[in-house]
Amino acid sequence: MTTSYRITLLPGDGIGPEIMAVARQLLDAVSSSHGFSLVYDVQPMGGVAIDATGEPLPNSTLEACKTADAVLLAAIGSPQYDSLPREQRPESGLLGLRSALGLFANLRPVKIIPALIDASTLKREVIEGVDLMVVRELTGGVYFGTPKGRVEAEGRVRAFNTMAYFDDEIDRIAKVAFELAVARSGRLCSVDKANVLDVSQLWRDQVTAMAADYPAVELSHMYVDNAAMQLVRNPRQFDVLLTSNLFGDILSDEAAMLSGSIGMLPSASLGSSGPGLFEPIHGSAPDIARQDKANPMAMVLSAAMMLRVGLQQDAAATALETAVDRVLAAGYRTGDLMSEGCTQLGCRAMGEQLLAALAG
Numbered sequence: 001m002t003t004s005y006r007i008t009l010l011p012g013d014g015i016g017p018e019i020m021a022v023a024r025q026l027l028d029a030v031s032s033s034h035g036f037s038l039v040y041d042v043q044p045m046g047g048v049a050i051d052a053t054g055e056p057l058p059n060s061t062l063e064a065c066k067t068a069d070a071v072l073l074a075a076i077g078s079p080q081y082d083s084l085p086r087e088q089r090p091e092s093g094l095l096g097l098r099s100a101l102g103l104f105a106n107l108r109p110v111k112i113i114p115a116l117i118d119a120s121t122l123k124r125e126v127i128e129g130v131d132l133m134v135v136r137e138l139t140g141g142v143y144f145g146t147p148k149g150r151v152e153a154e155g156r157v158r159a160f161n162t163m164a165y166f167d168d169e170i171d172r173i174a175k176v177a178f179e180l181a182v183a184r185s186g187r188l189c190s191v192d193k194a195n196v197l198d199v200s201q202l203w204r205d206q207v208t209a210m211a212a213d214y215p216a217v218e219l220s221h222m223y224v225d226n227a228a229m230q231l232v233r234n235p236r237q238f239d240v241l242l243t244s245n246l247f248g249d250i251l252s253d254e255a256a257m258l259s260g261s262i263g264m265l266p267s268a269s270l271g272s273s274g275p276g277l278f279e280p281i282h283g284s285a286p287d288i289a290r291q292d293k294a295n296p297m298a299m300v301l302s303a304a305m306m307l308r309v310g311l312q313q314d315a316a317a318t319a320l321e322t323a324v325d326r327v328l329a330a331g332y333r334t335g336d337l338m339s340e341g342c343t344q345l346g347c348r349a350m351g352e353q354l355l356a357a358l359a360g
């Protein structure tokens, strides 16, 4: 009998539906050529869900995610929702989903594809050979800490959030990072702001203590401001980068530019059990939405991560990644990566090239 997986698809907003359409075509092709099948359940999340139901993460969507084998998300968000109360915005739906699925570990690989070396704003000799992994804590820190809010007092307005971690929250994400470091080059750099923040001192203490269990891992610590600088000065010094929620959000967008475009970086969000969530690190790109300009590669590479990490379909995942490499090597580019001598394509045409490369 053919193995069949249930995938909940969340196309979301902006460029989301455009890049999801490409990923879906490729998933159909790669699953049939690799002897398994995917059954999709398309659900509203983000702005589209607000329009349909008044909430960014309807219960029916959350249930469909909880019962799936994996969840594939494109992107959510749009300026039209920015004036809603925070808990009703698209971004709150995404945070609620991550939290409800217990997805504390966000893996954001940054690997330079040789064909794109000259697409980066950084020099070839700086980025050549970069292959790093940001391990971002995803369900704690300042994104979720309480108290938070906005108050008026004595004629002034004050707004506040709380950056907080429990020791065991740090331990479980640190363990993911140490294990990954063992499987990769053995180098782990933990990023914090322990020179200023108590929460970062706890982070550093916990990570340091765990190092005793991993004698083969070479652990270093770096302040986040220095890490931001080192990422563009000499990114090859990094293998696994362990970060809290906010620091990882910022550093991964910065790291995306090593690869040439934020339209290239995929991610996997994992918990200790249950389905994983796979999504590009970029957003809904409202500035290019509905213009057939989006780069679908981060989405396709997220689908590949879903196949490999979520469904253990390693060969199919590699086939998608190889298709991306081939199309780039042949000189096809979406606008975000365009350079002289290359052929510019829209999102749909890029999808066609990827399909052809997958078949060839």
Ligand SMILES: NC(=O)c1ccc[n+]([C@@H]2O[C@H](COP(=O)([O-])OP(=O)(O)OC[C@H]3O[C@@H](n4cnc5c(N)ncnc54)[C@H](O)[C@@H]3O)[C@@H](O)[C@H]2O)c1
Binding pocket: 015, 074, 075, 076, 077, 078, 079, 091, 094, 262, 263, 264, 279, 280, 281, 282, 283, 284, 285, 286, 287, 288, 293, 294, 295, 296, 298, 336
């Ligand atoms: N996981 C998510 O769904 C997610 C992630 C980040 C931001 N957002 C949301 O997206 C909205 C827009 O945020 P933003 O503008 O700060 O970030 P963004 O990532 O959407 O866009 C930043 C810039 O990168 C470009 N870009 C992004 N993805 C691209 C792609 N695939 N191909 C070509 N160009 C691409 C955009 O055109 C834009 O110029 C906001 O509502 C934000 O909250 C959602």
Ligand SMILES: CC(C)[C@H](C(=O)O)[C@@H](O)C(=O)O
Binding pocket: 077, 091, 094, 095, 249, 281, 283
């Ligand atoms: C949209 C937003 C909530 C999200 C985050 O900050 O985690 C995004 O920027 C990301 O990187 O996935």
Ligand SMILES: [Mg+2]
Binding pocket: 249, 250, 253, 281
């Ligand atoms: Mg982000």
